[in-house]
Amino acid sequence: MASPAPAGAARLTIRLVLIGAVLVLALLPLLNRLPPDSALYVSDFIVSITGKWITYAILALAIDLAWGYAGILSLGHGAFFALGGYAMGMHLMRLIGPRGVYGHPTLPDFMVFLGYKELPWYWLGFDHFPFMVLMAMAVPGMLALVVGYLAFRSRITGVYLSIITQAMTYALMLAFFRNDMGFGGNNGFTDFKELLGMPLNTDAARAALFYASLALLVVAFLVCTRITQSKLGRVLVAIRDAESRVRFLGYDVTQHKLFVFVLSAVLAGLAGALYVPQVGIINPGEFSPGNSIEAVIWVAVGGRGTLVGAVLGAFSVNALKTWLTTVAPDLWLFALGGLFVAVTLFLPRGLIGLFSKAPK
Numbered sequence: 001m002a003s004p005a006p007a008g009a010a011r012l013t014i015r016l017v018l019i020g021a022v023l024v025l026a027l028l029p030l031l032n033r034l035p036p037d038s039a040l041y042v043s044d045f046i047v048s049i050t051g052k053w054i055t056y057a058i059l060a061l062a063i064d065l066a067w068g069y070a071g072i073l074s075l076g077h078g079a080f081f082a083l084g085g086y087a088m089g090m091h092l093m094r095l096i097g098p099r100g101v102y103g104h105p106t107l108p109d110f111m112v113f114l115g116y117k118e119l120p121w122y123w124l125g126f127d128h129f130p131f132m133v134l135m136a137m138a139v140p141g142m143l144a145l146v147v148g149y150l151a152f153r154s155r156i157t158g159v160y161l162s163i164i165t166q167a168m169t170y171a172l173m174l175a176f177f178r179n180d181m182g183f184g185g186n187n188g189f190t191d192f193k194e195l196l197g198m199p200l201n202t203d204a205a206r207a208a209l210f211y212a213s214l215a216l217l218v219v220a221f222l223v224c225t226r227i228t229q230s231k232l233g234r235v236l237v238a239i240r241d242a243e244s245r246v247r248f249l250g251y252d253v254t255q256h257k258l259f260v261f262v263l264s265a266v267l268a269g270l271a272g273a274l275y276v277p278q279v280g281i282i283n284p285g286e287f288s289p290g291n292s293i294e295a296v297i298w299v300a301v302g303g304r305g306t307l308v309g310a311v312l313g314a315f316s317v318n319a320l321k322t323w324l325t326t327v328a329p330d331l332w333l334f335a336l337g338g339l340f341v342a343v344t345l346f347l348p349r350g351l352i353g354l355f356s357k358a359p360k
Helices: 009-031 044-070 077-099 109-113 129-153 158-177 203-228 231-248 253-279 289-302 308-327 329-346 351-355
Strands: none
Touching (some): 009 044, 044 203, 044 231, 044 253, 044 289, 077 158, 077 253, 077 289, 129 158, 129 253, 231 253, 289 329, 289 351, 308 329, 308 351
């Protein structure tokens, strides 16, 4: 069940809360520069973990745009996120150069270890930052275009589409685990040195990546808001609620769904690209179908079909995960399942539904 947009005073309140939340987030790297004994000091860990949550919020936005407004329940957005992360990882690995363990000027360490003689053709160009950004958008976008076109043209919807996207994610995970794929196999990429000439293990780099993630979140939110409040957004909601009727009225349902699916994949890829330098590693585990399912739960908990709810869900669920995996790590999966069931039964509109008027 999608949540209706809050109206009147509730909408104004949410907007003010959003502006305040962005300002508070923007202050975190500045508070990190204060002396550790200051009452307002924010630790390196808080800045790093919040930066990671911001990228998760962008992923949640992407899922909500497709699922909440067009009814496309994708269990494969974790794959788009991971592909964007691998694009960034390839760029960071190319920048290591002779500073690697084996000192090879061109080949990453894992390629030297596996006996590669030259760089594979699909690694060419990743030493340039603009090319990496292009690939972080193009590869997830092209994959979504192909999968979406084949599925939507065949009018595959509902659980069948979810299974297809989940199978896609699982297939990519198995492929990236193979050493002969040229992506580091089980170990993936790590030991990154710098980005845009800036060492990654510094406070300045941490703050820069944090602000880049926050800027992308704001831009993504504004773009998604503009789309959902336009005529296109109304058509997408109509497709979600009564696809056959929209098709009967003469709208090209396939093109509308394909547009929003590809756009959401591009946003997920960019989020993954910003995620990798903040966590310092990318491996095939990011393709795990469980990651995609967990991201869908963020949206459901926050409030499907509201955008604000997607962001709220990503932050709240991951904050709970960070705390619970510290005090009782074995209980997290049980807590996640229980949270999803509880929200479904008692808060079908998600957390954001608390700000909405009850239906008459």
